[in-house]
Amino acid sequence: xxxxxxxxxxxxxxxxxxxxxxTPLLSASWTGRDVFCKPESLQPVGSFKIRGATNAVAxxxxxxxxxxxVTHSSGNHAQALAYAARAAGLGATVVMPTQASEVKxxxxxxxxxxxxxxxxxxxxxxxxxxxAKDGAASVPPYDHAAVIAGQGTIGLEIAEDLPGxxxxxxxxxxxxxxxxxxxxxxxxxxxxxxxxxxxxxAADLAESFAARELRAWTSFQTARTMADGLRxxxxxxxxxQLIRTHVDDVLTVSEDAIGAAVRLLALRGRLVTEPSGAVAxxxxxxxxSRLPDGPIVTVxxxxxxxxxxxxxxLTDRHRLGGGVPELGW
Amino acid sequence: xxxxxxxxxxxxxxxxxxxxxxTPLLSASWTGRDVFCKPESLQPVGSFKIRGATNAVAxxxxxxxxxxxVTHSSGNHAQALAYAARAAGLGATVVMPTQASEVKxxxxxxxxxxxxxxxxxxxxxxxxxxxAKDGAASVPPYDHAAVIAGQGTIGLEIAEDLPGxxxxxxxxxxxxxxxxxxxxxxxxxxxxxxxxxxxxxAADLAESFAARELRAWTSFQTARTMADGLRxxxxxxxxxQLIRTHVDDVLTVSEDAIGAAVRLLALRGRLVTEPSGAVAxxxxxxxxSRLPDGPIVTVxxxxxxxxxxxxxxLTDRHRLGGGVPELGW
Numbered sequence: 001x002x003x004x005x006x007x008x009x010x011x012x013x014x015x016x017x018x019x020x021x022x023t024p025l026l027s028a029s030w031t032g033r034d035v036f037c038k039p040e041s042l043q044p045v046g047s048f049k050i051r052g053a054t055n056a057v058a059x060x061x062x063x064x065x066x067x068x069x070v071t072h073s074s075g076n077h078a079q080a081l082a083y084a085a086r087a088a089g090l091g092a093t094v095v096m097p098t099q100a101s102e103v104k105x106x107x108x109x110x111x112x113x114x115x116x117x118x119x120x121x122x123x124x125x126x127x128x129x130x131x132a133k134d135g136a137a138s139v140p141p142y143d144h145a146a147v148i149a150g151q152g153t154i155g156l157e158i159a160e161d162l163p164g165x166x167x168x169x170x171x172x173x174x175x176x177x178x179x180x181x182x183x184x185x186x187x188x189x190x191x192x193x194x195x196x197x198x199x200x201x202a203a204d205l206a207e208s209f210a211a212r213e214l215r216a217w218t219s220f221q222t223a224r225t226m227a228d229g230l231r232x233x234x235x236x237x238x239x240x241q242l243i244r245t246h247v248d249d250v251l252t253v254s255e256d257a258i259g260a261a262v263r264l265l266a267l268r269g270r271l272v273t274e275p276s277g278a279v280a281x282x283x284x285x286x287x288x289s290r291l292p293d294g295p296i297v298t299v300x301x302x303x304x305x306x307x308x309x310x311x312x313x314l315t316d317r318h319r320l321g322g323g324v325p326e327l328g329w
Numbered sequence: 330x331x332x333x334x335x336x337x338x339x340x341x342x343x344x345x346x347x348x349x350x351x352t353p354l355l356s357a358s359w360t361g362r363d364v365f366c367k368p369e370s371l372q373p374v375g376s377f378k379i380r381g382a383t384n385a386v387a388x389x390x391x392x393x394x395x396x397x398x399v400t401h402s403s404g405n406h407a408q409a410l411a412y413a414a415r416a417a418g419l420g421a422t423v424v425m426p427t428q429a430s431e432v433k434x435x436x437x438x439x440x441x442x443x444x445x446x447x448x449x450x451x452x453x454x455x456x457x458x459x460x461a462k463d464g465a466a467s468v469p470p471y472d473h474a475a476v477i478a479g480q481g482t483i484g485l486e487i488a489e490d491l492p493g494x495x496x497x498x499x500x501x502x503x504x505x506x507x508x509x510x511x512x513x514x515x516x517x518x519x520x521x522x523x524x525x526x527x528x529x530x531a532a533d534l535a536e537s538f539a540a541r542e543l544r545a546w547t548s549f550q551t552a553r554t555m556a557d558g559l560r561x562x563x564x565x566x567x568x569x570q571l572i573r574t575h576v577d578d579v580l581t582v583s584e585d586a587i588g589a590a591v592r593l594l595a596l597r598g599r600l601v602t603e604p605s606g607a608v609a610x611x612x613x614x615x616x617x618s619r620l621p622d623g624p625i626v627t628v629x630x631x632x633x634x635x636x637x638x639x640x641x642x643l644t645d646r647h648r649l650g651g652g653v654p655e656l657g658w
Contacts, residue, residue, distance in 0.1 A: 021353045021355060022353060023353065024350045024351060024352065024353065024371070026350060026371050027373050029373075039371070041599045042353070042355055042368070042599060042600075044356050044358075046599060266601050266639075267601070267636050267639075269601075270370045270371060270375060270600065270601040270602070270632035271371075271599065271600070271601065272595050272596070272598075272599040272600065272601060273599070303599035307596050307643065310595075310596075310643070311640055311643050311644055314636065314639070314640050314643075315640055
């Protein structure tokens, strides 16, 4: 039996219509290639996470036995779940790591959720305790079929808009995003490669993929990347099973390439992105020669950047070398 | 007989499909109101101008007697026409004012057009001379039915996505954008107000509207606004006739409000905009109390900002007071 099916994703698309933006593909010919960005940074909470959270909350609401939800998240899923829960009239509690960006903590609280901050390695346990104690339904950020099906709607839309694509590049943290997209793309565009992208400093999936078994990094290791949304030390169990079936390759990128991608997405693509959201585009810039000919899609997954960091990346050209193509305006 | 009709705009929508992005409406609840942005900054050349230019070039191509086009433009129409002409296999010459932003001049040349820079008040005359001498078809930036019909496709899309809107706010330079949108919105959503927005420092339409006759400012006066795309000293004759029929009010905005809108569109809306493209959103921020209840759309018309200016506007909070609401992240 398939873990998440194309039908699950099509059902999710029906549930999230009107809540998530149907994002267009944006030509990124400034990369020098036939590339399109899928700007999930433009979703209501600034990331693709609205899709999975809305689908999961809608399914709980249809079941009719839930008055509150709980999750753990480094930030973007937190905001998405808070948003979806408020829209559905449910309470939401979010367990966030103490080093989560202030931007994301404040935004989650502003959406009406109760935020509890704990050490990063305690967050799953604390979320489980709240679920048990308060009777809240757990909506984990990636290791959850309804969440994965929701993220997979991105793949549906890509297949609809660009059925002849050669590859889709997707950043990986817990693996929910690429799992869902992989199911949709491999079902609808079997010719297309599905390529995972990670920071070199949080390359646990690259190691797992090479070893053909799940390998975890430490949160101390993954904390080194500026892509704060991609610091999950190991992909989830359900995503891992889907990744093994649907993902063709894993590319890792330097911090310099991530910074260059943030800057180029802003100045050439007119998109404000957070470092985590720019990792797939960074992989395109840094590893173009390893990609197939034909149209390529990079998923731009989020835009909740810290303003000071964004300004620094826009202006800090010197630090950003490392083989990344520098384009004029 | 109507000057530009809903049918003209529907025909334009068919012609530009696949060339212009079908932009979504993006919730801008960060304004504290029920507001949606229409992000034309995400078009291939970074502005709505691709719509009108593509429609005009497609109509010339269908006529089959044109091998080249010529225009005058402060920049965004220039890039759009260069892009559309190249896509159609036509040559393009663009007459630009000497003070046009370097970003826009360089981008127009990169798209294969011949750029000629002249004093701003000479540009119409020089463009006409080139049309006469070279036999190139003139595609002026706004005083042209095919261009207006192309820009009007924005109104079609707004009416489709948000038929119950209460008002649409549109920045005005030569008037082609609001003319086209006005025709579509008044035909499809007659309850909605169509509101023109201008910098206080280039408020020729506000003066004309109050006087009920066309009034020109000098290019010396309009050069004072940072919104370099809105420095046209007087709206075109055809736009003026359409504006008199379809526009309900004119709002003018301070330079501080324009800067605040650029910053908030970036940090809250995740959109990179040029000052000209943020003027309608600035009007919403500065004149919210003068707007009707119900859903409002602000057109975000362009994103070709000078990088240094963009960084300055992101960081220069002190200068930006003037009654504009300051929102936290």
